[in-house]
Amino acid sequence: MSGSESHRPVRRRAFVLGAAAAAGSAALAGPLAAPAAAASFGYTDDGSNYVVDTGASLVFKVSKTNGDLTSLVYKGTEYQGYDGKNSHIESGLGTSTVTITQSGSTILISVTYGTLKHYYAARSGENNIYLWTNKADSSVSATRYIVRVKAGLFLNDEPDSYTYAPTTIEASDVFAKSDGQTRSKHYSKLRVMDYDYIGWTTGGVGLWIVRSNHEKASGGPFYRSLLRHQSADGGGLYEILYYGQNQTESERYGLQGPYVIAFTDGGAPSSSLYPGTLTTSWADSLGLSGYVASAGRGRVAGVGITGRNTAYAYTVGLANSAAQYWGSARSSDGYFSVTGVLPGTYTLTVFKGELAVYTTSVTVSAGGTTTLNTIAIPSSNDPSNASAIWRINDWNGTPSGFKNADLMTYAHPSDVRASAWTGNVVIGSGTETSAFPCYLWKDVNSGLLVYFKLTAAQAAAAHTLRIGVTTAYANGRPQVVVNDTWTSSIPSPPTQPSTRSLTNGSYRGNNYTFTYSVPASAWLTDTSQYNVLRIDVVSGSGTTAYLSAGTSIDAIDLLV
Structure with missing residues (x-):
């Protein structure tokens, strides 16, 4: 999934971001929309x-x-298509067994390539294509x-989009415009729980x-991945399998879907297609490999959650090696319901923001x-x-609130819009x-450097300093020095993803x-003087600048 597309300047045209926030009053496309005349519904073979x-449009x-x-x-x-390339699984399969069947108002195309099975389904009168992919094991690449x-x-x-960003600044997939703003297909802004669809209008x-519903994907509800890209040669929309x-979990195998390619007359796709809303009883008898x-399926429901900080949203996640699910806890009492769950035993995790607390x-x-x-x-x-003597930010599992935090989900750290990365506190x-x-x-x-004062009583006692992080690159981790007289040992690196993260939007x-x-x-x-805490990043790996060893901060505090 490298960013190998070229970056020739082209004349700009109007756009609308096609994420979950997009809406429109134009015609919807979905199972609940009024079907178009379906007299021509069917298939042919052109060789x-x-x-x-x-039977629609x-x-x-x-x-x-x-x-x-x-x-x-x-x-x-x-x-469909750009640069001589088709739409497909991964970068395209080799010679496969491809069959087609029609059953009433449904047409199903089945593709078998080794242990991988992929499906396209069409419904009479709908401007949608329903897709499923079953990656059974690691023998076939399909991501x-x-x-x-x-x-x-x-x-x-x-x-x-990198249509207007011809200068490469990192790897082959992060670019800079002439005005200093950065662009990359990685810069989607969105966690997986934040969107139901992606596209353009x-x-x-x-x-x-x-x-x-991403039950066979990995990374949980807060995971971020590329969703689409745009270049002078064309655009790409992704369903990430x-x-x-920056992955935190092992790959899961099995049938993933349906995900839907949907056309509309300019508005958002019908909410009847959204994960958690879409029903596919019409697919029950199609014989899809791995279909349940x-x-x-079952459901998990919780009466409520106490001990919450109501300033934060709480999410309940279910996960095991075979599947993952999540749902939001109701703000008033913490009630939650997670539906469509495959049978099995799961670890249930309650998250305050993105921090696991139960x-x-x-x-x-x-x-x-x-x-x-x-x-x-x-x-x-x-x-x-x-209880803390002082605390910088609050503990919620994200760097939100810190300098440049919001920008970093859709820009490179070198972006002209970023405030200076240096400066003391x-x-x-x-x-x-x-x-x-x-x-x-x-x-x-x-x-x-962090400057702070202590009372005489506080200065007479030992204290615990805590630094929370959300990820690290190249094993970057903090070592601290207090007043140039006491230096902590170098902590062992925790388990973190080994790929880029801080520079590609996550x-x-x-x-x-x-x-x-x-x-x-x-x-x-002397209580009139400032104590000085110095935070150094240590690691023997990484390269230079923004690809040197680094880490993302959640909160820092000095306990009573």
Whole structure:
């Protein structure tokens, strides 16, 4: 999934970001929309492709050789393909077994390549293509489905577009515009729980991918991956089956889907297609490998959650080696319901923001509801409840609130919009959090200073210093020095993803808290003077600048 597309300047056209926030009053496309006349619904064989007419406004072709989507015609306009490439699984399969069947109002195309099975389904009168992918094991590479879209149809200049950013600044996939703003296909802004669909609209035509429930993906509800890209040569929309960048979990195998390619008359896709809303009883009898109908799934429901900090949203996640699910806890009482769960035993995790504050085990059975009594989060599970002399930011598992934190989900650290990564912090200034950089690197801003005063009683005692991180690059971790007289040992690196993270739009790794026992002898006894804490980033790996060893900060505090 490298950024190898070229970057020739082209004339700018109007755009609208096609994420979950996009909406429109134009015609919807989905199972609940009024079907168009379906007199022409059916398929033909042109010798090289199966040609499917949905009986609405969409005609598409699938290669009989390898299962590529070779044509995508909506209202007479061809949208599929750029640079001689088709839409397909990963970078395209080799010679495959491709078959087609029609059962009433459904047409199913089945693609088999080794142990991998992929499916396209069309429903009479709908401008949608339903897709499933079953990656059974590691013998076949399949980490995404990409819809390739012709150039000039949906051009934009959003963070995930590099049409107007011809200068490469990192690897082959991060670019800079002439005004200093950065662009990359990695800069989606969104966590997986934040969007239901991704795509583009001209106002008159919308082309979208509605994501699956990601039960066979990895990384959990807060995971970030690329969703689309735009270049002078064309655009790409992605359904990520497994993404190796900044990944925190092992790959899961099995049937993933349906995800949906949806055309509209410019508006958002119908909410009836969204994960958690979409029902596919019509697919129960299609014989999809690994398919489990709704009757074979269960539900987990919780009466409520106590011990919450109501300033934060809480999420409940379920995960085991085979599947993952999540749902939001109701703000008033913490009630939650997670539906469509495959039978099995799961670790249930309650997250405050993105910080795990409670775990337990639940077992789900087919057709049943596992009901949990009120979950009480112990006070000690939330680090914010510990009494502190001072605290920078609050503990929520993210760097939100720190300097440049919001920008870093859709820009490179070198972006002209970023505030200076250097600068020291004074406790009591009122700007402790906003002045503290969200990321620290060995080669950029290591050695950051925090100034603070202690009372005589506080200076007479030892204290615990805590630094929470959300991820690290190249094993970057903090070593601290107090008043140039006491230096902590170098902590061991926790388990973190080994790929780029801080420079490609993600702070999401494994939350970890470093603790340092600072002796009383380290503090200044003159209470009128500032104690000085220096935070260095240490690691023997990484390269230079923003690819030197680094880490993302959640919160820092000195306990009573």
